[in-house]
Each structure stands twice: as structure tokens, then as C-alpha cells.
Amino acid sequence: MTDAPEIFIDISTAIMCVAGDDLLCRMVEPQDDANNHRPRLPFGPFMPDQHRTMEIGLRHWVREQVGVDLGHVEQLYTFADQGRQRDFEAPDTHTVSVGYLALANQTARGSGGGASLWRNIYSFFPWEDWRDGRPACLDESIIPALDTWLTAAPEAQERVRLAFGRDRDQWDEEFVLERYEILYEAGLTEESYLEGRNPEPLYQGIPGTSLQLDHRRILATALGRLRGKFKYRPVIFDLMAPQFTLTQLQKTAEAILGVRLHKQNFRRMVEKSNFLDSTGKMEKSRGRPAELFRFRHGDRADRPLSGLRVSSSRPRRG
């Protein structure tokens, strides 16, 4: 077993942050040196002799490449399939990719080395943002393209139906990865085209910026995980500034879920959850000033670690 390919591990991190209405992800922009004009996540090899754990390794690469202070950090998934992140210069090598999700708040946004940028997450997944109603790109390009693909791959019918729903209400916001994987397999992403999965650049009608290597896949995993997790663990507070108003909290929840929430009910839920301590202070901006709250940490909350069981608002018109 001497000529088995040597294994390398890449650690890539999706760092999320919120600003106003936007859920942002920290990218490393391409240096425009011809080869690779797509942005990427901060990433680097896992070096067991220098990093006792992968999380230590990840913090090293993040510090070096984007200099952001991380709050909550969690491992997402390990992708090992051949060909999704192959290094063509080292064919006798197999690189496995471990994706992480990290959360930061605005105060920790840092600026750090090199060209880098916070990008709205929905610029990579326009079809995931339903805050202003059903995204137009679904009916304009994605669904028609998938229908075409399904005539060639009818066995995928059920999977597509589950991921993209049939009519309204059938959309499960957590299936971010499933949807991205389907688009990838259907050849509707630039990634699949560049990796030679299909001869035609079918992706060109579909909006959404593509990323290097398998980073958009990792990012899809991150968004899906975040959407699921914040419903049952209070991770949302890692995205908030130390003090915040209920509206800011709600905007953050909406940005994560890609969905509009009912204001009064959100407030009621959050108050009952006992997560918040009120600072006496007020924030004034436009209309009536809003009270500033802060997160009440572990020891005093009664439901130790549940999340925000949000209920979305479906303004009645149909």
C-alpha cells in the first residue's frame, strides 16, 4: 500500500456577521492573478504537528487571512468526494475538506491582511431570500431549468420536489445544502461547469456568485445549519452587538431565516424566553426610541439553552 494517495485536510471557515438587514460572510477576494477570479473562504491545511486541534488550525488561518475575532465556532461537515476540490497540480494527493461555521459581531469585524470583504450571503444564494416574497429567480430561471434537467434525470424528481417544494408553504428554509447540491448536479452552477460536469454553461441564466473549490457548498451547509440551530440554541446572540434593540434582534433572525417575522409575536416570544436583560438605556433613531437589551448568560436563564422558536408572519392575501 505504498502508492495510495496521500491525504491532506483543508479547513475552511464561513464567518458570518450581521449588519443592519444583511447577513454577511467574510470572503477573501481573488488577487486577480488570472487563474482564479472567484472569491473564496479563508482556509488552509490542517497541520497536526502545529495545531493540536482543527479548531486551533482554523483560528490560525482566520487570523492570518482575515483577522476577525470569532465568537461561536462549530464544525459543519467533512467533504471527501473525489473531484469536488481536486488539486490538479498534485494528482497523487487527495484533499478532504472540513467546513466550519463561525459567528462574529460587528465590533469584532476586524480588517486584517490582504484583500478581503464582507459579502451578503444571499448574493451566493439569491433563491434563499424570501423576505420580499418568493424570489423571482425561482420562477424565471431555476424551476424551468430544473424541469428541463428532470426530463433527462427523472429519478431526481422526488428530491427536487422535496427541496424546492411544489407550491408555496412547501419551502423548508433549512434545506439550503440540498438545493445547492441539486443545482450543482443539474449543471446549473459555475462550479459544476468548471469541474467539467457538463459541456454547456447552463449556469449562465442562474443568478448567484460562485466561489472557489467547494466553498459554496460549505457556505450552503453553514447557512442551513445556522437556520436550523438558532431555533433551538441561542446562537443568534453571537451575532449581536453587546447591546441591541428588539428590532435589531428581529432583523437578524429574519436575515438568517430569509423570511419576514411578525413583530409583536416575536417580541412576546423573546420576552418570555427570558434570554434578555434590559439595560435601562434607549436607542433613538427615527420614531419612538427603543429599549436596549443585552443577552442574559447561562446561569440566570430558566430555559438554559433553547433557541428562538420563531413564528413567521404570513400577511394574509390568499
Add this chain to the structure above:
Amino acid sequence: MTDAPEIFIDISTAIMCVAGDDLLCRMVEPQDDANNHRPRLPFGPFMPDQHRTMEIGLRHWVREQVGVDLGHVEQLYTFADQGRQRDFEAPDTHTVSVGYLALANQTARGSGGGASLWRNIYSFFPWEDWRDGRPACLDESIIPALDTWLTAAPEAQERVRLAFGRDRDQWDEEFVLERYEILYEAGLTEESYLEGRNPEPLYQGIPGTSLQLDHRRILATALGRLRGKFKYRPVIFDLMAPQFTLTQLQKTAEAILGVRLHKQNFRRMVEKSNFLDSTGKMEKSRGRPAELFRFRHGDRADRPLSGLRVSSSRPRRG
């Protein structure tokens, strides 16, 4: 960078199955060749030249070592910390361990090569089974031992409180891994003793069979994941025979959660969820015969993929 340690990947699988009241996990028993008398999970190296994906690799090792037909398969976590699964014979090597959860039903239990056995999962985590009330071992050995440890490591106080709760009702059944990790760090597992974390065999008062390598850690991850997941995805049906009664379904849910459920409410919930099709048939055993149901697959269910939002029964006596 020529003398960086070479990386290997182990794939280990926790295969779960249900029989009656018991949640079982498929072990490979030790061949009793002195070195290792502890059981282990089926596992083997990931060989990228032979297995296009890790899941293919896992199925290969499972087939070879225990011959079980797998239903649902899902990746759990990738553990990479030094020293938790070190191979002392190859010091210039670093092995990363990827854990998987797989579900099987009784009809798929197979027998396959070598000495192997289904073992009750709570034999490894006796403190996780609350079906007959609070496990005695908690107050008899675990909590006192943790208290002793906390005097030496007071910074862990908050973590311990969160994982083990203070009084009743504070126990979050999903924190299986967190609890195991605390016991490991506190030196209260045979694994930590054998890995040289502490000179005294403190674990000897604590019940629970230990496993080889980091397999009990993977198993803890598996149980925690299963407990969480079946609440929002219908994975429980992968553990059921093709036809089953509501009581059997409830027993399975109880075995997973390690908690007793309220029968009538469980029935009501499961009927409303629309997951079941009634076969006309009945199963008779002791009392009144029970109707046999089967799982209604995807296309016809109205809530496509929610899980069983169980409500536990707390018989009032306090």
C-alpha cells in the same frame, strides 16, 4: 515540509437498531488477544483510491466486519485532536477520525463475519436512561465524583451545571456528548485513564462499559444526534420494521430519548402528523390487538419532513 506527519482517516460507524424496549448498537467484540479487551465499532481507513466517497468506504467496512444492511446513514463529526486515537506504533502519523451514524431495522440485522454483537446503548451510558426515573448512578457515583473534580477545576462549574443540570427538569437529553466529554476530562472514564490523563483509576466507581480508541465518544455523538434529529426529521422509521404498532413506535421513541412518554398524547400526535398508513392488519399478543401501520413515504405526507414532536409524560408525584 517533508517531515510533517502523514495524515490518515479512520471511518467509524455507530449502527443502531431497536429490539423491543432496547436501543442497540452493533459492536465488534474483541478477539481477546490480550491487547485490547474492549469492544469497538466497525471501522477502517478511508482509502480514496478505492472509495470515491467516505460513505462508500464506510459501507465497505461495515459489510466486511458486521454485514448489516444500513438504512439511513449520516455523518456525525470529525475528531482530529491529538492523543484521543493515537497509534503508538506509528508515531509519525496522525489519524483523524470521522464518525457516522447508521440506522437499521431488525429485519436487516444480518450476522456477518467474525465475533460481533448488538449491545444495549445504555450499557455504555447508564446515566442517559431515565425511563425508570433518574438513574441511580448519578447520585451514587457521578455527581459526587464530579463535585470532587470541580474543587480542582472550578472553571468547569458552569459547563457541568449545564450538562448535568442541578435539579430535575434541568436535564437536556440531547447533551449526551457534552456529558461524556466532561466525564472523560474529569478522568471518570476508563478511556481517559488508559490514555494517561490521570494516575488514579477514578473511573472504577462509575458504571458504563468503555470502548476502544475514541469509539465511545463517537457513540455519544451518535446518540445525541439521534435524539435531536428524530424530533424534526422522520428518521425513526428507519429503525422500525416495515409494519409496526403504535406501541412499538412509542417504545422506540422512548428508547431513543431515554424517557417515558404519555401514551394517548403520543398516539394523537403521531396520527395528526400524517406519517402513517394503516394496513388493515392487526397484531395480537397480550391484551386488545393493536392495529399495524406502515410509514407513508414522502410524496403523500403533508408535512414533508418534520419529525415526531414528542411530549414526555411526567406522572405527577411532586
Add this chain to the structure above:
DNA sequence: GTATTTATACTCAATTTGAGCATAATTATA
């Protein structure tokens, strides 16, 4: 000082949950 904006309070019906009582259809046993 009136319109606009935003925050917060309160209401109310519909639904869901938690707990238990009642009844039905069997097998085990006196």
C-alpha cells in the same frame, strides 16, 4: 402642529398541549 415612523401594549379566537377518565377487545386465571 400635523404627518410619519417606530416601539410597545393589549386582545381574542384558534390551536396545541398536558393530563386524565372511559371504554373496547383481547388473554390469563379463579
Add this chain to the structure above:
DNA sequence: TATAATTATGCTCAAATTGAGTATAAATAC
């Protein structure tokens, strides 16, 4: 053969939660 024990299923009912408002308060903008 009657009666007890056992298991399944049906139904009730109050409490709590949810979904969708209306109403009012406290600012700024014009």
C-alpha cells in the same frame, strides 16, 4: 364460565401557546 388483568383506543377539558390583529405611545420630519 366469570372475572381479573392487560393492552389499545376514544374522548374530555383546562391551560398554554400561537397567529393575527387593533390600539396607543413616543419620538422625528416637514
